[in-house]
Amino acid sequence: MPEALSASTAKKRDPVRKMADRRAKSHQAARAKLLSAGATLLAHHGLEGANSNQIAKAAGVGVGTFYAHFEDKHALHRAIVGRAFEHLQARLAAAAAGAAGLEDQVRALVAGLCDFAAEYPDFFRVAFGRPAPLARPGEPALTFSTRGVEQRLAELKREGRLAAGIDPAVAARGAFAMQTSVVLQWLDGKLAVDRSALVETLTRLHPALCAPSAS
Numbered sequence: 001m002p003e004a005l006s007a008s009t010a011k012k013r014d015p016v017r018k019m020a021d022r023r024a025k026s027h028q029a030a031r032a033k034l035l036s037a038g039a040t041l042l043a044h045h046g047l048e049g050a051n052s053n054q055i056a057k058a059a060g061v062g063v064g065t066f067y068a069h070f071e072d073k074h075a076l077h078r079a080i081v082g083r084a085f086e087h088l089q090a091r092l093a094a095a096a097a098g099a100a101g102l103e104d105q106v107r108a109l110v111a112g113l114c115d116f117a118a119e120y121p122d123f124f125r126v127a128f129g130r131p132a133p134l135a136r137p138g139e140p141a142l143t144f145s146t147r148g149v150e151q152r153l154a155e156l157k158r159e160g161r162l163a164a165g166i167d168p169a170v171a172a173r174g175a176f177a178m179q180t181s182v183v184l185q186w187l188d189g190k191l192a193v194d195r196s197a198l199v200e201t202l203t204r205l206h207p208a209l210c211a212p213s214a215s
Contacts, residue, residue: 031069033059035083036122038076043125047077074136077126081142084127088116089145096148102156107203109149110179114199117183124187128180146172153208162208171207178205 037059041050052073056066070076095112099105117124127144153168162168179202185191186198193201204210 027069030059030061030065033061034066034069034076035080038073039080039120039122039126042073042077042080043122043129046130047073052076078139078142080123081127084120084123085142085144087120087123088113088127091116093148103203103209105152106206106208107199110202110206111199113179114183114186114195114202117187118195121187125184129184144176146176149175149208156208166207175205175207178202 034055038050038055041055041058050073052066052070053063055073055076056063059066066076070079091112092109095108096105099108150168150172153162153166153171156162157164157166157168182191182202183198186193191198
């Protein structure tokens with residue numbers, strides 16, 4: 001292609017590309033507003049206490065924009081839970097990677113959970129508070145994976161550092177359920193305790209630290 005013709009074609013494409021970029025950014029911004037507003041309404045009113053019109057209004061967008069992003073409020077709820085799980089998983093993975101030693105790793109994981117809840121309280125409440133609706137036919141249920149903790153507990157058990165009667169899968173799920181339940185109470189002001197005491201207590205209650213093998 002001649003250089004002049006190539007340059008002319010690029011100039012013609014520039015406005016088109018810029019418009020597409022603006023539309024993409026606007027689309028992403030509207031989705032972010034809907035997720036944030038939806039998290040707040042669902043956290044405080046539950047799935048049955050909020051509707052698409054209320055969520056769109058709280059997000060500052062039209063109801064048509066809501067339906068351009070989500071089929072209904074159930075789809076929005078699923079997206080909120082999925083985003084909370086994804087961001088929390090990433091934060092916990094980074095926290096564990098930066099800690100040395102078992103106790104420090106546990107403390108980093110607990111601190112990461114508490115800090116995520118404090119930073120995104122409504123997302124945390126929707127993801128771990130109110131009972132989630134049943135998955136629709138063909139949709140997998142959304143669950144937060146504790147596979148990493150389960151594998152670490154299994155390693156400790158093989159090394160003789162975890163009591164023989166402790167099941168790693170049950171211990172991992174049970175510890176996480178206890179942690180999220182307590183953190184929810186802390187968020188809602190039902191526990192008069194500061195962050196450091198919350199983190200330290202939940203750390204010391206973790207099965208990796210409080211269930212050594214019997215000697």
